[in-house]
Amino acid sequence: MFERFTHEARQVVTLAQVNARRLHHSRIGTEHLLLGLCEQPATLSARLLARHGLDHAEASAAVVRLIGPAPAEELDRDALETIGIDLDAIREKVEAAFGPGALDREPERDHRGRLRSGRHIPFSPGAKKTLELSLREALTLKHRHIGDGHILLGLLRGGDGLARRVLDEALVDTGTLRREIVENIGPHRAAG
Template sequence: MFERFTQDARDVVTGCVEHSERAGADSITEEHVLLAMLDQEGTRAAFAFAALGITHRRASVEKALADARRRGGLSKADSDALAGLGIDLAEVVSKIEETHGQGAMQVGRKSKRWWSGHRSFTPEAKSVLEKSLRIALGRGDREIGGEHVLLALTARPGVVADVLAEHGATYETVERAMFGGGAAKAG
C-alpha cells in the first residue's frame, strides 16, 4: 500500500514516527498521525486545517488530545455514555490520580519494538491508513494523499475524530474545504 502514497502522505508517516519518538511512546497512534498532519504546509490537508481555523488553534487541539490521554483514551462519546449512567468521568480520573499519581490512566500499549527496534503502528493507526486507501479508491483516485489520510481520521470514531469535530473538522467540513461540495463519502 505504501507505494501508492504521495509524497505528502509519506511525509505524514515519517512525521508520525517522529512524534511518537519525541513522546517516548512505544507505538504510533492516530494522535501521532494527526500531529504529523498539523506540521505540514502546502498540502490539501494543510489548506483544510487553515480554512477551518485549526492551524491557529493547534494548542487547543493538543490540549484536547492530552486531556483524552489523561482519561485513559476514552472518547467524548464514552464519557457521555458513562455520564448517562451517573458516572462522572472527571471525578473518577481525579480520584485515581489522587491515589496513583498524575496520568495514572494514560494508556501505554506495549509493542513489538523490543525485538524489532522499530515502533509499530497501533491497530487503530493502521486502520486509518487502510481507510485512507478505501477513501482514495472511492473517490476514483489512483494514489493515497494526505487528504485521504485526514478524511480517514475524521471518518473513524474515537478520540482523534472527536477532537477534530470539536474544532470544526468533520468528514463533511474537511471534504468541503479540500474538494468543494458534491463529493461522495467513501465506505
Template sequence: MFERFTQGARAAVTGAVTHAERIGADSVTEEHLLLSLLDRTGSRSSFALAALGLVDHRGSVEAQLAEARRRGGLTKADTEALAGIGIDVTEIVARVEGAHGAGALAGDRGNRRWWSGHRPFAAGAKGILVKSLRIALGRGDRFIGEEHLLLALTACSGVVADVLADHGATYTTVERALYGDEGRGQAEAV
C-alpha cells in the same frame, strides 16, 4: 499499499513516527498522524486544516488529546455511557493518579525501548491507513494523499475524530474544504 502513497503522505506518516519518538510513545497512534498533518504546509490537507481553523487552534487540539490520554483513551461517548450507569471517570482517574502518579492511565510507559529502534503502528493508526486507501479508491484516486489520511481520521470513530469534530472538522466539512461541493459524498459509503 505504501507504493500508492504520495510523497506528502509518506512525509506525514514519517512525521507521525517522529512525534511518537519525541514523546517516547510505545507505538504510533492516530493522534500522532493528526499532529503530523497539522505540521505540514503547502498541501491540500494543510489548506483544509487551515480553512477549518485547526491550525490556529492547535493548542486546544493538543490539550483535548492530552486530556483523552489522561482518561486512558476513552472517548466522550465512552465517558458519557459510563456516567449513565453511575461511573464517574473523572473520579476514577483522580484516584488512579493519586495512587500511581499523574498520567498513570495514559498508556505510554516511555521507558520501553524497542530492540529494532522502530515504533510499531497501533491498531487504530493501521486502521486509518487502511481507511485512507478505501477513501482514495472510493473517490477514484489512484494514489493515497494527505487529504485521504485526513478524511480517514474524521471517518474512523475514536478520540481523534471526536477532537476534530469538536473543532468543526467532520468528514463532511473536511471533504467540502478539500473538494468543494462537487466532491461531496463520493466516498461516504466506503
C-alpha cells in the same frame, strides 16, 4: 500500500512517528496521524484543518490534555525528587555532553540484544484502519495514489479514536471538512 503514497502522505506517516516518539507514546495512533497532517502547513489537509481552526500546536496540546503526560516519566521524576535528585540539572549536564535531546533517544536492542539506532513504533489498530480507509477513499475517487487528503478522509471516515476527539473538541465541522477535501482533490486528479 505505501508505494502508492505521495511524498506528502509519506511525510504524514513519518511525522506521526516523530510525534509519537516526542510524546513518549508506544504506538502510532490516529492522533499522531492527525498531528502529522497538521505539521505540513503547505499541504491541502493542513490548510483545510487550519481554516477549520486546528493547527499543529492546538492539536498537540489537545492530545496531551486528553491523554495526559506519559505516566512512567512523571513517576520517575517524583521518585527522584523525593531522594534529592534534580532531573532537570541532570538533563542539562547530559545534553551539554551529548547534545540536545540525548535523553529522549531510547536505546533499542536487536534480536541478539545488541544496541541499534532508531526505533520502530508500531501502528495502533485505529491508525491501521485509518490508512486502510485512506486507500478506500482513493479508490472511490478513482485515484491511483494516496495523498494527505486521502489520509484525512480516512480519519474522518473512521469516526472514532483520539483524532476524532481532538477534531470534536476543536469544533471542526467534519461533514463540511470532508466535502471541502473531496472538492479539492476530486475524482481523477493527478498526484501532487
